[in-house]
Amino acid sequence: MYKIGVVGPPPSVERILAVANEFEHEIEFVPFTYEDAREVSQIVQEHNPEFNGWFFSGPIPFTIAKNVLSPDANIVYCPPTGSNLYRCFIQMSIDHDEVVKRVSVDMIDSEGTYLREAMSELDIPAEEMHVMTYDEHYDPEAITQFHLSLWREGKTQGAFTTLFSVERALRDAGIPVYRVLMTKMEIRQAMKIVIEKAKSSYFKHTQIGVEIIELEQFDKIAERAKTRFHLQHLELKIREILLLLCERLDGSLMANGNGRYQIFSSRGAIQREIEMLRHTVEQLSLEADVPVAVGVGFGDTAFSAENNARKAVQHAKERPQFGIVVVQDNGVMMESVGEAEELEYAYRSNDRELLEKLNKANVSVKTYYKLRALVQRMGWKSFTTTDIAAYLSMTVRNAQRIMGSLCEVDLAEYKGEEQQAMRGRPKKIYTLKK
Numbered sequence: 001m002y003k004i005g006v007v008g009p010p011p012s013v014e015r016i017l018a019v020a021n022e023f024e025h026e027i028e029f030v031p032f033t034y035e036d037a038r039e040v041s042q043i044v045q046e047h048n049p050e051f052n053g054w055f056f057s058g059p060i061p062f063t064i065a066k067n068v069l070s071p072d073a074n075i076v077y078c079p080p081t082g083s084n085l086y087r088c089f090i091q092m093s094i095d096h097d098e099v100v101k102r103v104s105v106d107m108i109d110s111e112g113t114y115l116r117e118a119m120s121e122l123d124i125p126a127e128e129m130h131v132m133t134y135d136e137h138y139d140p141e142a143i144t145q146f147h148l149s150l151w152r153e154g155k156t157q158g159a160f161t162t163l164f165s166v167e168r169a170l171r172d173a174g175i176p177v178y179r180v181l182m183t184k185m186e187i188r189q190a191m192k193i194v195i196e197k198a199k200s201s202y203f204k205h206t207q208i209g210v211e212i213i214e215l216e217q218f219d220k221i222a223e224r225a226k227t228r229f230h231l232q233h234l235e236l237k238i239r240e241i242l243l244l245l246c247e248r249l250d251g252s253l254m255a256n257g258n259g260r261y262q263i264f265s266s267r268g269a270i271q272r273e274i275e276m277l278r279h280t281v282e283q284l285s286l287e288a289d290v291p292v293a294v295g296v297g298f299g300d301t302a303f304s305a306e307n308n309a310r311k312a313v314q315h316a317k318e319r320p321q322f323g324i325v326v327v328q329d330n331g332v333m334m335e336s337v338g339e340a341e342e343l344e345y346a347y348r349s350n351d352r353e354l355l356e357k358l359n360k361a362n363v364s365v366k367t368y369y370k371l372r373a374l375v376q377r378m379g380w381k382s383f384t385t386t387d388i389a390a391y392l393s394m395t396v397r398n399a400q401r402i403m404g405s406l407c408e409v410d411l412a413e414y415k416g417e418e419q420q421a422m423r424g425r426p427k428k429i430y431t432l433k434k
Helices: 010-020 037-050 059-066 082-096 109-120 140-152 164-172 184-205 219-224 230-249 267-272 274-288 302-318 352-361 365-378 385-391 396-408
Strands: 002-008 027-033 053-056 075-077 103-108 129-134 158-161 177-179 208-215 252-257 260-266 292-299 323-327 332-335 343-346 412-418 427-432
Touching: 002 010, 002 037, 002 059, 002 184, 010 027, 010 164, 010 184, 037 053, 037 059, 053 059, 053 184, 059 075, 059 103, 059 109, 075 184, 082 103, 082 109, 082 158, 082 177, 103 109, 103 140, 109 129, 129 140, 140 158, 140 164, 158 164, 164 177, 184 267, 208 267, 208 274, 208 302, 219 230, 230 252, 230 260, 230 267, 230 274, 260 267, 260 302, 267 274, 267 292, 274 292, 274 323, 292 302, 302 323, 302 332, 343 365, 352 365, 352 396, 365 385, 365 396, 365 427, 385 396, 385 427, 396 412, 396 427
Parallel strands: 002 027, 002 053, 053 075, 103 129, 103 158, 158 177, 292 323
Antiparallel strands: 208 260, 208 292, 252 260, 323 332, 332 343, 412 427
């Protein structure tokens, strides 16, 4: 059974759960209510391992949760739309038997553009609309005061808010207030998304995973051996270390000889134990006193997973410091896995126009995407060839050739020069084109 956490203020959670009853029985929706949205961080951090996904009542709890969960976490919310806002106008007009035009509205920054767009479609003069936006570190008292001040000055007929605590405070003050709530149709759509993501994530984690571990120059260890049984003792020690990893992965170990080993397990188990794999690699390198290369491959079949693992280990051996490389079934490669400098990029593309340009520039797809991933991870607006040479473990001359070629095919742009402190030519500054 899949478990989805539903997070929001009590009225919103009740509304979501009412729609959840329409869905299939193997999905369990577990409610988590709060009085203040700032409680969301603690809720998701404490309970995240128990759930396959999270459904948030709005953009505020969603944004808070996004900041504490991993980037690939299965989280959704119902974004406020024009229909949510129009519902408030119609309800308020009916309740007060008058046409409502002058209102104050609060909304999180990320949804502010859509809010103003919806307002403009109603042809309400800008001076009659009072909008306050804020980030996830909002002050409910300041937002309440914003609505109160406008009401007391006679500038508004009422208030629309996305916050439960603000709604309650304004109602206690006797001000006409309406929550910008999601419609049942929007709840159904978002619910379908989180369920499909949960199911696909489950099948993704049950994919086959293969680790190929190679101790380089293993045959030379025998030459350095001081005793006849040194190599046999070393092999036993290596197997002991790898069996401990296998136990954690619930996998099976296969020795291919001459310092080469394979471990078969599931994708979910391997991803969960990446830190254990890094620790194992360090142990092996210390025991054998040789570099260790690891390639991890994922796939729907043992053949495709093993094939991806072979690509990964070959790529790991080409890197100066070896380490762990992962090749996924969707054509994405990850270097320095589990480390601060982890880099993720595609090594294949279906973009014919891009392929033609790269072919003309004599630059591989892998190199180009790797460069893009580095620039994005480092947050560089511009960079020099020295920068990319240092991070991508290549010579400055090679980096200069790559950037010059990319400029020729309009995939990069020469922006200027950087004068060096010491003597020599100034460094050229580049930027990648989108």
